[in-house]
Amino acid sequence: xxAVRSVSMSVYMxxxxxxxxxxxxxxxxxxxxxxxxxxxxWPTALAIANEIExxxxxxxxxxxxxxxxxxxxxxxxxxxxxxALLADMLQRPLFAAAEIEKExxxxxxxxxxxxxxxxxxxxxxxxxxxxxxxxxxxxxAGTIDSVSDIxxxxxxxxxxxxxxxxxxVMVMAGAIxxxxxxxxxxxxxxxxxxxxxxxEMVPAPVQGPAAxxxxxxxxxxxxxxxxxxxxxxxxxxxxxxxxxxxxxxGDGMISRLWQRLREExxxxxxxxxxxxMYADAGVVGVYGGCDASRLFATLDETMAIWRDMQTTPxxxxxLRRAQEYLRGRLELSSESSGAVASWxxxxxxxxxxxxxLNEVLQxxxxxxxxxxxxxxxxxxxxxxxALAYVGPxxxxxxxxxxxxxxxxxxxx
Numbered sequence: 001x002x003a004v005r006s007v008s009m010s011v012y013m014x015x016x017x018x019x020x021x022x023x024x025x026x027x028x029x030x031x032x033x034x035x036x037x038x039x040x041x042w043p044t045a046l047a048i049a050n051e052i053e054x055x056x057x058x059x060x061x062x063x064x065x066x067x068x069x070x071x072x073x074x075x076x077x078x079x080x081x082x083x084a085l086l087a088d089m090l091q092r093p094l095f096a097a098a099e100i101e102k103e104x105x106x107x108x109x110x111x112x113x114x115x116x117x118x119x120x121x122x123x124x125x126x127x128x129x130x131x132x133x134x135x136x137x138x139x140x141a142g143t144i145d146s147v148s149d150i151x152x153x154x155x156x157x158x159x160x161x162x163x164x165x166x167x168x169v170m171v172m173a174g175a176i177x178x179x180x181x182x183x184x185x186x187x188x189x190x191x192x193x194x195x196x197x198x199x200e201m202v203p204a205p206v207q208g209p210a211a212x213x214x215x216x217x218x219x220x221x222x223x224x225x226x227x228x229x230x231x232x233x234x235x236x237x238x239x240x241x242x243x244x245x246x247x248x249x250g251d252g253m254i255s256r257l258w259q260r261l262r263e264e265x266x267x268x269x270x271x272x273x274x275x276x277m278y279a280d281a282g283v284v285g286v287y288g289g290c291d292a293s294r295l296f297a298t299l300d301e302t303m304a305i306w307r308d309m310q311t312t313p314x315x316x317x318x319l320r321r322a323q324e325y326l327r328g329r330l331e332l333s334s335e336s337s338g339a340v341a342s343w344x345x346x347x348x349x350x351x352x353x354x355x356x357l358n359e360v361l362q363x364x365x366x367x368x369x370x371x372x373x374x375x376x377x378x379x380x381x382x383x384x385x386a387l388a389y390v391g392p393x394x395x396x397x398x399x400x401x402x403x404x405x406x407x408x409x410x411x412x
Contacts (some may be wrong), residue, residue: 001174001175001337001340002175004337006074007073007074007172007174007175007176007337008071008073008337008338009082010070010342011071011132011168011169012068012168012169012349014168014172014349015028015066015067015163015198016028016067016140017029017064017138017203018136018161018278020135020158020199023146023149025142025146026142026147026157027144028068028158028162029140029142030107030150031155031163032063032068032409034100035262036048036089036092037062037102038096039088039094040088040094042088043272048089051081051082052081052085057072057073059335060393063141064140065140065278066278066350070086070089070337072086072332073174076174080174083184083188086170087188087189087192090361091163091191091192095156100152100155104148104177105253107142108345109143111143112144114220118220118224118390119289120223121224122226126386127139127283128388129213129386130211130228131205131367134204136278139195146157153327160194161196161197161198162198164198165192165193166198170189170345171341171342171348173337173341174340174341191254204278204281210258211229211385212311212386213388213391213400214387214388215400216390219392220392222269222297222391223291223389223391223392224285224287224390225387225391226285226288226387227285227386228386229283229285229288229384230281230284230378230381231281231379233280234277234282234352235352236282240360241366241371241401242277244319244322244326245376246325247322248372249273249275249286249305249306250271250272250286250314251325252272252324254321255273256290257271257288258272259312260305265301267294267301268288268290269289271298271302272287272288273328274287280289285378285386286302292391292392293392295391295393299340299406303409307389309375309380310377311370315371319364323365326373327361327365334357338361341372366395383407387403
C-alpha cells in the first residue's frame with residue numbers, strides 16, 4: 001500500500017475457546033494476556049509496550065471461539081521491530097509465576113466487569129441459551145471458578161500444543177517491500193518448531209439444540225434483550241445473502257429495525273441485528289435496549305419485521321440501498337492497512353478460499369430479493385429461537401409466556 005506511511009501486521013493462531021477442554025475453560029484467553037507480560041528478549045510488560053507504543057504505534061490481541069489474533073501497527077520505519085517482537089512473544093513467552101498470578105486477578109476482574117455491564121451480559125446469556133454447555137455457549141474468558149483453577153502447568157502445556165508454526169498465519173499490509181518482509185519473517189520465525197498435537201476443536205451440534213430463555217432481573221435503568229437463532233457457517237454459499245439480509249434488517253440507521261422501532265415508534269434507544277459464522281455453525285440475531293415498559297412492544301415489532309422479511313420480497317430500491325451500504329463500508333475499510341491485513345489474514349487463517357474485494361462485491365451485488373426472503377425463512381425459525389433478557393421485570397413468567405407463544409408462530 002504505497003500511499004500509506006504505516007505497517008499493520010497480525011499473527012492469527014488457529015486456537016480459541018472451542019479448543020478448550022472442560023477443565024481448562026478460559027486458558028486460550030489467559031495465554032493471550034500472558035504473552036504481553038514478558039518474553040525472552042523483552043522480559044517485562046513495560047519493555048513490550050515500549051517497543052511499539054513508545055514509537056507511537058498500537059498493539060493488542062483478541063481471543064475468539066476459533067482464533068487468537070495478535071496485531072500491531074507502527075510507522076513504516078519500525079516494522080522490523082514489530083516482526084521481531086511478535087516472533088519472540090509467540091515462541092518464547094516467560095510465563096513467570098508471579099505474572100501468571102497477577103494476570104489471573106486481572107482476568108477475574110475482567111469477567112466481573114462484563115457481568116456488571118448489562119449489554120455485555122445479555123449477550124453471554126443468549127449464547128448460553130443458544131448452545132447450552134457447548135463451548136460456543138461459554139464465555140470466552142472463562143468463569144471465576146475455571147480461571148481460578150487453571151494451573152501454570154496447564155497454561156504451558158496448552159501453549160506448547162497450540163502455538164506451533166502449522167497453526168499460525170502471519171499477514172502484513174502497508175508501506176512494505178515483499179522481499180524484505182519475507183527475509184525478516186524467515187529470520188525471526190525460521191527456528192520456530194512444534195512437535196505437539198494441537199487440541200481439536202469441539203464440533204458444533206448437527207442442529208442447534210432446542211433453545212431456551214434466560215432471564216436475569218436487575219434494577220437497571222434500561223431493559224436489555226437479545227434474540228438469536230441458528231445461522232450459517234463461514235463456508236456457506238449463502239453468506240453474502242446473509243450480509244444483505246442483516247443489513248436490511250438491522251445494520252445502521254437505514255435498517256428496518258432502527259427506522260421502525262426508534263424513528264417511527266420511539267420504543268427502543270438501541271436496536272440492531274448481528275450474525276456470527278464459525279467453521280461448522282452460525283448464529284443470527286437481534287439485540288436492543290429499551291425502557292422496560294416498552295419491552296413487549298419492542299419484542300412484538302421485532303418479530304413482525306422478521307415475518308415481513310420472510311413473506312414479502314425486499315423492494316428493489318431498499319435492496320439496492322443495502323448493497324450500496326455494504327459496498328461503501330468495505331471500500332472505506334480497504335484504505336486502512338489494519339483492515340487490509342485483517343481481510344487477508346482472517347480468510348487464510350480460517351481456511352477460506354481467498355477472495356478479493358471486487359470478488360466479494362460482485363457476490364453481494366448478485367443477491368436477489370428472493371434470495372433474502374428465502375434465507376430469512378430458513379434461518380429465523382422461532383422454534384429454535386433463544387432469548388435473553390437483563391433488566392427490571394415485575395414478572396419473569398410473563399416474558400417466558402411471550403417467548404413460548406412466539407416460538408409457536410413459525411412461518412409455514
